[in-house]
Amino acid sequence: MVTTLQLHRKKPYPPGSGADRRVWETGKKFSEFGDTWVAAPWEGDFPPEETVTPVDIGTTLLTSKICRIYLWTIVTTAEIGTLNEVLVRKSRSAVERADIDPDLVISECPQLSPAGATIARKSGAAFLINKHNAEFRVVDQFLEGKPIPEFLCDRIVDNHRAFEQRMIDQADAVVFMSDEDCDPFDLSDTEYRIIPNGTDFSALEASDDVRESLDVPGLDASKQSCIFVGAYDYDPNRDAAERIAQEFAPACPNVQFLLVGRNPPSVDQSNILTPGFVDDLGSWLAYADIALCPLTMGSGTKLKMLDYMAAGLPIVTTPVGSQGLEIEDGETALVRKSTTEIVEAIEQLAASEELRTHLGENAQELGKQYDWSNLFKEYDALIEQIV
Numbered sequence: 001m002v003t004t005l006q007l008h009r010k011k012p013y014p015p016g017s018g019a020d021r022r023v024w025e026t027g028k029k030f031s032e033f034g035d036t037w038v039a040a041p042w043e044g045d046f047p048p049e050e051t052v053t054p055v056d057i058g059t060t061l062l063t064s065k066i067c068r069i070y071l072w073t074i075v076t077t078a079e080i081g082t083l084n085e086v087l088v089r090k091s092r093s094a095v096e097r098a099d100i101d102p103d104l105v106i107s108e109c110p111q112l113s114p115a116g117a118t119i120a121r122k123s124g125a126a127f128l129i130n131k132h133n134a135e136f137r138v139v140d141q142f143l144e145g146k147p148i149p150e151f152l153c154d155r156i157v158d159n160h161r162a163f164e165q166r167m168i169d170q171a172d173a174v175v176f177m178s179d180e181d182c183d184p185f186d187l188s189d190t191e192y193r194i195i196p197n198g199t200d201f202s203a204l205e206a207s208d209d210v211r212e213s214l215d216v217p218g219l220d221a222s223k224q225s226c227i228f229v230g231a232y233d234y235d236p237n238r239d240a241a242e243r244i245a246q247e248f249a250p251a252c253p254n255v256q257f258l259l260v261g262r263n264p265p266s267v268d269q270s271n272i273l274t275p276g277f278v279d280d281l282g283s284w285l286a287y288a289d290i291a292l293c294p295l296t297m298g299s300g301t302k303l304k305m306l307d308y309m310a311a312g313l314p315i316v317t318t319p320v321g322s323q324g325l326e327i328e329d330g331e332t333a334l335v336r337k338s339t340t341e342i343v344e345a346i347e348q349l350a351a352s353e354e355l356r357t358h359l360g361e362n363a364q365e366l367g368k369q370y371d372w373s374n375l376f377k378e379y380d381a382l383i384e385q386i387v
Contacts, residue, residue, distance in 0.1 A: 001034035002387050005102040005119065007091060007112040008040045009068050011054070013047040016262040016277060017231035018303035019132050022177075022197055023108045026130060027052040029376045030104070033383060037100055039091060039112075055098045059090045062111070065233060072111050073139060073160065084114045091115035092122070104128060104387050110135050113167040126172045126386040133299035134181045136161035141297040142235055172386045175379075177300035178324030191386065195378045196324060197301040201371040204282050204310035205364070214287045218273045223256040224350040227288035227313075229281065229304040233263045236297040236320075241265050243294055243339070245272060251343045255350055257292075260284050285311035289356060290349050293321035294342055301325055309367030314359035316345045325366075332362045 004027075012023035023038070030036045031051040039055040041062040046054045061067045061083065075083045091112060095102075102125045107116035113129060120127035139160050143153045165185055168174050173191040176182050182194065219225075228244060230237030241259055245267045249257050257272045259265070260281070264274035278284055285291075291308035293315065301324035308315050315333040322335050329335040334345040349356050 002030070002103045002383065003034050003101065004030040004036045004104045004106065005055075005095065005100055005125075006030070006036070006038045006106045006108055007057075007116050007119075008038065008108040009062050009111045011040045011042045012038060012108075013049075013054075014277075017234060018197065019108070020231075021303055022130070022132060024052070025198070025372050025376070026106075026108075026379075029372075029379055030106075030383075034103075037098065037102070039094055055094050055100070057091055057094045059087070061087060061090070068111055073156070087112060088115040088118050092119060095119055104383065106130055107167070107171075108132070110164060110167065113170075117167070117170045127170065128382075128386065129167060129171045129174045131164075131168075131174055131176050131181060133177070134184055135164055135299070136184070137299045138236075138297065173382055175382070180323055181300055191382075193378055193382055195375055196370065197303045197306060198370045198372040198375045199303065199306035199310045199367065201310045201368060204285060204307055205312065214283045216273075216275060218275075219287070220256045220271075223254055223271065224289045225256045225258055225287060226252075226290040226292050226316075226346055226350075227258040227260060227284060228292045228294070229284075229307065230261045231263065232259070232261055232265060236295050237261070238265065239297060240294045243296075244292070245269060247339045248292075248294070248343055248346065251339075252346055252350070255290075255346060258284065258288060281307065282311070285313060288313060290346060291315045292342075292346070293317040295320045299323070306367060306370045309363040309370070312360040312364035314349050314356040315363055316342060316349065318342075327366075331359070332366050333359060 006027055008023050012020040015021040015024050027036050027038050028051055037053045037055050039057050042054045042056040072083060102123050104126050105116045105120040106128045107113040108130050117127055136157050140157045168185055168190055176194050177197055179194060232238045232241055244257050249269050249272050253271055259274045260278055262277040264276050267274060291313040293302060293305055295318055298320055302321055305321060305325060317333050317335055318337060319335060327333045336342045336345050
């Protein structure tokens with residue numbers, strides 16, 4: 001039996017983002033080995049599942065996005081340790097109150113990696129980092145074009161990368177989501193695996209019956225529908241949603257765009273529908289004709305892409321959106337960069353059922369290998385090795 005403690009910067013249930021889903025699915029996987037605890041700022045909103053037990057890390061430093069993302073990045077890259085020390089102390093207190101003696105401690109975010117390393121050392125436990133992104137790349141992409149001196153941006157990015165390397169060096173093992181995320185780091189003395197993100201393939205396979213059952217005010221069945229899924233409080237997704245509203249939707253008036261996910265932006269275009277968070281994503285994917293992933297920022301593999309593939313949807317994406325996946329342009333998706341190219345791809349798919357079917361069937365066949373149950377078998381040997 002292995003007692004596992006996961007640390008995450010926000011509650012992963014109900015899963016409202018790709019990172020949340022990865023954390024929650026990983027927690028369910030580790031519950032196969034023994035008791036599993038997920039420490040996060042739960043704020044009293046606990047999940048019904050009995051396989052994973054929540055532990056509340058109650059601090060504004062995590063519940064506020066400004067604190068856990070922007071302030072933490074600035075303070076950490078300024079090489080000031082106070083904020084990390086507070087997070088270590090808060091995390092340790094929460095774990096001690098819950099009387100947890102872990103065999104394995106997992107950091108699911110850079111903000112709590114120092115806390116994970118500290119708790120693991122104190123408990124004599126193994127320390128694993130699930131590295132969802134090469135975070136310094138996300139920071140670099142976010143700072144691009146901001147009114148900040150270039151030398152300061154470079155310093156922030158370099159310090160962030162150095163912080164990530166220090167945490168990797170302290171871990172017993174690191175799991176990356178893609179090959180590209182491994183490349184920037186020195187892993188010569190580090191045990192690591194590449195375990196991509198996945199999807200619940202069987203639950204999302206497209207069904208005509210499901211499409212017919214979706215009855216939501218505002219859906220215009222006379223138009224081809226193009227879906228984008230994401231948590232819009234995440235900057236790359238919000239940026240993509242703004243591109244849809246400002247560039248793609250006006251250029252494609254005969255296509256209805258569906259922005260599905262929590263905290264959608266406020267829009268007034270008649271051909272954009274923003275239902276927000278939905279309990280049954282499968283129904284929306286089954287309704288859609290085209291899937292869209294126009295990300296220009298981000299790292300790692302995108303869970304929305306895997307959901308699209310499982311649903312058998314034809315996909316229009318960018319090189320960032322297809323990162324880490326065996327996507328072949330023209331066969332399993334249309335990979336485009338510029339606004340003009342993306343608009344042309346959407347219109348091409350909207351006009352051709354034959355092309356939609358060709359891309360959708362190929363994408364679904366590729367998506368079979370990304371079922372969570374298959375991917376997570378890689379954890380079995382890794383945990384046996386380090387615990």
